[in-house]
Amino acid sequence: MTYQPVPVFVYHSVSADPPSWIAPFTVSPRVFAEQLGLIEDRGLIVVPLRRLVDALRGGPPLPARSAVLTFDDGFADFHATVAPLLAARGLPATLYVTTGALGGASRSPEHGSLLPPAPMLTWRQVRELDACVEIGGHTRTHPQLDALPRRAAREEIEGCKARLEDALGHPVDAFAYPHGYSDRVVRHLVEEAGWTSATAVRYGFSSVADEVLRIARLMVRADTSRGRFLAWAQGTGAPVAPFPEGARTRAWRGYRRLRAGLDHPYAALTPSR
Numbered sequence: 660m661t662y663q664p665v666p667v668f669v670y671h672s673v674s675a676d677p678p679s680w681i682a683p684f685t686v687s688p689r690v691f692a693e694q695l696g697l698i699e700d701r702g703l704i705v706v707p708l709r710r711l712v713d714a715l716r717g718g719p720p721l722p723a724r725s726a727v728l729t730f731d732d733g734f735a736d737f738h739a740t741v742a743p744l745l746a747a748r749g750l751p752a753t754l755y756v757t758t759g760a761l762g763g764a765s766r767s768p769e770h771g772s773l774l775p776p777a778p779m780l781t782w783r784q785v786r787e788l789d790a791c792v793e794i795g796g797h798t799r800t801h802p803q804l805d806a807l808p809r810r811a812a813r814e815e816i817e818g819c820k821a822r823l824e825d826a827l828g829h830p831v832d833a834f835a836y837p838h839g840y841s842d843r844v845v846r847h848l849v850e851e852a853g854w855t856s857a858t859a860v861r862y863g864f865s866s867v868a869d870e871v872l873r874i875a876r877l878m879v880r881a882d883t884s885r886g887r888f889l890a891w892a893q894g895t896g897a898p899v900a901p902f903p904e905g906a907r908t909r910a911w912r913g914y915r916r917l918r919a920g921l922d923h924p925y926a927a928l929t930p931s932r
C-alpha cells in the first residue's frame with residue numbers, strides 16, 4: 660500500500676551570511692521565500708506538526724497534500740528572518756532548540772553545546788516566538804544520542820524538556836534528534852521522558868503510516884536545487900514512510916559508535932538514508 664507523501668521539511672539556518680561551518684546547511688532568505696512560494700503555488704497545505712502527530716495516533720485525517728515546516732538548532736536568524744516570512748504567509752512551524760546553545764541573560768549554569776559558534780536565539784526571543792510557532796526540544800548539547808551511554812542520553816533528553824518547560828511555563832512535547840540519529844534505546848528514552856513525537860531526518864516523506872517517534876523529514880540545504888525542491892513539493896523524488904532503515908545507515912551508526920569522539924557538528928550527516 661502506498662500512502663500520500665507528507666513532506667516534513669527541515670531547515671537549519673536561513674541567512675545570506677552564515678558562519679562557514681553551517682553554510683552547507685543554510686538557505687538564503689531569498690531562496691527560502693521562493694520555496695515558501697513554491698509550496699503555496701503547488702497547493703500544499705502547511706499544517707502544524709501536531710496535526711500530523713494526531714493523524715499518526717489515529718486522530719482526524721490530514722488534509723490532502725499536507726506539508727510541515729520544521730527548523731533545527733535555534734539559530735538567531737529564525738527570529739530576524741524566518742518568523743516574519745512565516746507570519747506574512749500565516750504558516751505554522753515547529754522550532755527545535757538546543758537549550759545549551761541559546762544565549763541571553765537567563766541562560767542556565769549548564770550553558771554550552773557541541774555546536775560551534777554561531778549567532779543563536781536568546782531565551783527571551785524563544786519566549787517571544789512561543790506565541791507564534793511551536794517550540795520543541797533538540798537536547799541540551801546536540802550530541803549523537805545513539806552513540807552516548809544510556810545515562811548521558813537520558814540526561815540530554817530529560818534535561819532539555821525540563822529546561823524548556825521551566826522557561827516557557829507550559830508542556831513542550833515535540834522532540835528532534837540531533838543529526839536525525841536515534842536507535843531503539845534512544846526512542847524508548849524519548850517516550851519515557853514524555854515527548855509525544857520525535858522527528859528524524861531519513862531523507863524521505865512522512866505519511867500517516869509513519870512512526871511517531873521517528874518521523875521522516877526532508878532536509879533543505881544550500882545545495883537543494885529548485886528542481887529537487889519542486890519534486891518534493893509535488894510528492895516525488897524520495898521514498899515515502901514507512902520504509903526500512905537502509906544498510907548504509909546501520910553501517911554508519913556502527914562506525915560512529917566506534918569513533919565515539921567524533922566531534923564534527925554536522926559532518927556526520929553523510930549517508931543518504
Ligand SMILES: [Zn+2]
Nearest residue numbers: 731732837838
Ligand atoms: Zn541539530
